[in-house]
């Protein structure tokens with residue numbers, strides 16, 4: 423396996439029976455993970471998530487079945503070599519206490535025989551990548567770091583040799599909620615850049631929904647009850663077990679998953695400040711909402727004006743008095759955040775801006791509601807098609 427972008431992983435009929443155990447920890451598991459995808463294994467304690475993950479890097483050997491990584495059978499790859507191509511992050515980082523941060527990160531590159539200059543450049547690059555100032559952190563010992571910092575170093579270490587695959591076993595499980603959310607955000611950012619194939623174990627539903635491209639919801643014996651995107655799982659849980667596991671609030675969760683830039687936006691009457699006020703007035707009248715948005719010449723939202731103020735105005739739209747449009751949201755804002763913004767302004771819409779704050783549309787309560795309904799019906803159709811095809 424060469425470094426770099428993710429490769430697919432395929433589990434075929436994988437079973438693991440631990441010696442002396444009554445039932446298999448993993449039974450006849452089939453799972454396909456696409457290249458560059460983050461797949462979350464989600465399920466209750468003891469259902470077999472960790473065992474499944476540890477078979478991918480051969481820390482645990484399957485009793486039967488095949489695991490293909492980038493098309494090659496893991497069984498045919500020397501375990502040490504295999505593990506150098508697979509970054510592994512565990513809860514509480516598992517850093518070596520007697521080694522500095524740099525020493526910990528440099529482990530695999532040194533094993534690979536990189537020269538010391540290349541190693542130290544890589545260490546600094548990775549520290550910066552995970553948000554730690556290299557000069558401050560490279561020579562520290564793990565005990566001098568907070569839990570969140572240790573976990574960042576753990577991620578840097580796993581990425582050291584640029585492996586195509588990352589296994590993350592409850593990586594943020596020991597962190598407080600704020601640091602946990604922060605590291606989840608960082609992981610999403612990193613993944614956008616690196617496109618590794620990531621297998622991520624958690625039993626936290628919100629974490630799974632946030633970081634997963636797809637989620638495998640498991641029961642005992644690693645039996646997969648549903649394997650689908652977060653939106654599909656929320657819109658259409660496969661059965662009562664999944665529904666219970668999600669614990670309700672599916673629509674609320676869809677709000678926190680969906681980005682404003684991905685939904686159909688509303689349009690409010692709008693014009694740039696050099697437009698004739700009468701034109702904007704005509705637009706506002708036709709719209710009937712009672713207000714319009716004036717943009718500056720770069721099309722950035724500037725102020726709200728009422729239809730009444732526009733009526734009879736003779737000059738340009740920019741000369742009409744109004745309230746400054748202070749609350750704006752970007753396309754990467756979640757619907758949940760957009761709702762908060764809506765609740766915190768006196769207006770019933772919030773303008774959405776794109777690059778360079780250019781006006782792109784607006785969000786209202788109605789827009790949010792329609793978006794959630796659209797997601798649900800889209801997922802329903804997808805499901806129907808899927809079942810139709812499979813019949």
Ligand SMILES: Nc1ncnc2c1ncn2[C@@H]1O[C@H](COP(=O)(O)OP(=O)(O)OP(=O)(O)O)[C@@H](O)[C@H]1O
Pocket residue numbers: 440441443447465466467468469470471472473474625
């Ligand atoms: N080394 C082992 N020897 C014997 N049994 C084991 C071993 N490792 C795991 N098991 C058993 O296999 C089953 C699955 O364990 P596993 O750790 O994979 O579950 P998990 O879903 O990751 O749980 P958790 O969320 O608590 O980590 C459990 O019944 C566990 O007791």
